[in-house]
Amino acid sequence: MSADGVSGEVRPAPVDLDVPRLRPAGKGLAGIASTGRMTHHEHLEAVRRGDLGSIHSWELVTSVDGPGTRLTVFVAGCGLRCQYCHNPDTFVMARGEPVLLEDLVARLRRYRGVFRATRGGLTVSGGEPLMQPAFVGRLLHEAKAMGIHTCLDTNGYLGAHAPDALLDDVDLVLLDIKAGLPDTYHEVTGVELEPTLRFSRRLAGRGQAMWIRYVLVPGLTDAVDDVEAVAAHVATLGSVERVEVLPFHQMGRDKWESLGLTYRLADTPTPSGELLERVRGQFRAHGLTTY
Numbered sequence: 001m002s003a004d005g006v007s008g009e010v011r012p013a014p015v016d017l018d019v020p021r022l023r024p025a026g027k028g029l030a031g032i033a034s035t036g037r038m039t040h041h042e043h044l045e046a047v048r049r050g051d052l053g054s055i056h057s058w059e060l061v062t063s064v065d066g067p068g069t070r071l072t073v074f075v076a077g078c079g080l081r082c083q084y085c086h087n088p089d090t091f092v093m094a095r096g097e098p099v100l101l102e103d104l105v106a107r108l109r110r111y112r113g114v115f116r117a118t119r120g121g122l123t124v125s126g127g128e129p130l131m132q133p134a135f136v137g138r139l140l141h142e143a144k145a146m147g148i149h150t151c152l153d154t155n156g157y158l159g160a161h162a163p164d165a166l167l168d169d170v171d172l173v174l175l176d177i178k179a180g181l182p183d184t185y186h187e188v189t190g191v192e193l194e195p196t197l198r199f200s201r202r203l204a205g206r207g208q209a210m211w212i213r214y215v216l217v218p219g220l221t222d223a224v225d226d227v228e229a230v231a232a233h234v235a236t237l238g239s240v241e242r243v244e245v246l247p248f249h250q251m252g253r254d255k256w257e258s259l260g261l262t263y264r265l266a267d268t269p270t271p272s273g274e275l276l277e278r279v280r281g282q283f284r285a286h287g288l289t290t291y
Contacts, residue, residue, distance in 0.1 A: 046100075050134035054096030055104070056089065056127060060111070066151035066172055066211075068120025071111055073104065073139070075124065077131035080155055080189040082178060083264050084217050086252030090127035101135060105142045112146060121149030123174070130158035137166040144169045157191055159199025164206075172241075173203055176213045179221050180229025188220060197233060204237040212240055212288075216271045216279055217248040227282045235286035243283045243290040247271045 038046065046052035054076040062069045074087065076096025089095065108122060115121050122143045129136045129152055136152075143150050152167075153174040177196060179185040185193035203210055212234050216222055234240055247270055256263035271279075283290040 048134060050136075050138035051101050053099055053101065053104075053132050053135035053139075054093045055099045056087070056096050058104075058107070060114075062118065062120070065123040065125060065153055066121065066174065067149070068118035069111075069114050070120045070123045070151070071108060071115075072123040072125050072153075075127045075129050075132055075136065078126055078128040078155075079131065080128065080157060080178075080191055082189050083220065084188075084215055084248055084252070086249070086255070087127070088252060088255050088259055088261055093127075093131060096127075101138055101142070104139060108139075108143060108148065109146065112148065115148055119149070121151065121171070123151040123153055125153035125174075128158060129154055130161045133158075133161045133163070133166060137163070137169070140166060140169040154199075155189075156196035156199040157189075159195060159202060162199075167203070167206065167208060171209065173208055173210045174213060175200060175203070175210050176215070177230050177234070178215065180226045180231075180233065181223075184221065184223070184226050188217075200233070200237055204239050207239050210237065210240045212243045213246055214243065214279075214283075215246045215248055216276060217265065218269055218271050218275065220265075220268070222271065222275060222279065224282070227279050231283045231286045231288065234283070235288060240288065243288045245276060245280050245283065245290060247276060 043052070056074040056076045058071060058073045060069065060071055064070070065072045074090060076090050077093030078085075078091050081091070085091075122140070124136050124139065140150050140152070149171050150169060151172045151174055152170045153176070155176045155178065175196075177200070178188045179193070182193045185191075185196075200210070212230075214221070214227075214230060221227075231243075234243060248265070248268065249270055250265075250268075253263055253266065280290045
C-alpha cells in the first residue's frame with residue numbers, strides 16, 4: 001500500500017503480472033486448448049493486452065455464483081490470505097494455467113443456449129479477478145458482446161484497479177466483505193479493510209447491482225459488533241440486492257495441508273443453525289434481504 005502523492009489516498013500496490021508462460025503445445029484447462037509459441041516479449045505483451053491470463057479452473061454450476069446456470073472461471077492469484085479460504089491453490093498467479101482469451105471465449109460461446117434457457121451467464125471468480133484486470137476486462141467485454149449476463153466475484157481490495165470500462169461490462173458484483181471491524185478484517189485476511197469499503201461505495205455510486213457475501217466462522221467472524229458493522233455499512237449502499245451469509249466449512253482443509261500451509265481453523269466447527277439465524281437476523285434488522 002502507498003499514498004498516491006497527490007491526494008494522499010492510500011492505494012493498493014500495482015499488480016505483478018506473473019502469468020505463467022504459454023507452453024509450446026498442449027492443453028491448459030480441460031476442454032480449453034492453448035497452443036503456439038511465444039517469445040518472452042510476446043508473452044509480456046499478450047498479458048498486458050489481456051490476450052493471455054492465468055486460470056486455475058472453470059466449472060458449469062447452477063445457482064451458486066449468481067443467477068441461473070453459470071460458467072464460473074476461477075482465475076489464479078490473490079493478495080489476501082483468508083484463514084478459511086477453500087481454494088488456497090489459487091493464491092499464486094504463476095501456479096495457474098496459461099489460457100488464451102480466444103480459447104476461453106470459444107468455450108463461453110458454446111453455452112449461450114444454456115445461459116438463455118436458465119437466465120445464467122459468466123461469473124469470473126478466483127483467486128481474485130482484479131489481479132488480472134486486462135484479461136478479465138476483455139473477457140467480460142466479449143461476454144457482454146454476446147449478450148451474456150456477467151458477474152464479478154471479488155473481495156474488493158483491488159477495486160482501484162478496476163476501470164469504469166471494466167465495470168460497465170459487469171451486470172452483478174458478488175462482493176465478499178470478510179469482516180466489519182478493521183482488526184478482525186486484518187486477522188482474517190492479512191490486509192486492510194478500507195479499500196474494500198471504498199470500492200463498495202464506488203459501486204453504489206454507480207448504481208451497480210451487488211450481492212454481499214459474508215462467511216460466518218465461529219470464533220472468528222461471529223461477534224455481534226463485527227456483524228453489526230458490516231450490516232450497518234451495507235445498509236448505506238443502496239444498490240445491494242441481497243446478502244448471503246455463508247456457513248464456514250472444512251472443504252478446503254486438505255488443500256492447505258497438501259500445499260504445506262498452516263491451517264489455523266482445523267478445530268473450528270461449522271456454525272449452528274441458531275448462530276446462522278442470529279447473524280442473518282442482524283442483517284435483516286437493517287432492512288436487507290438476507291439468505
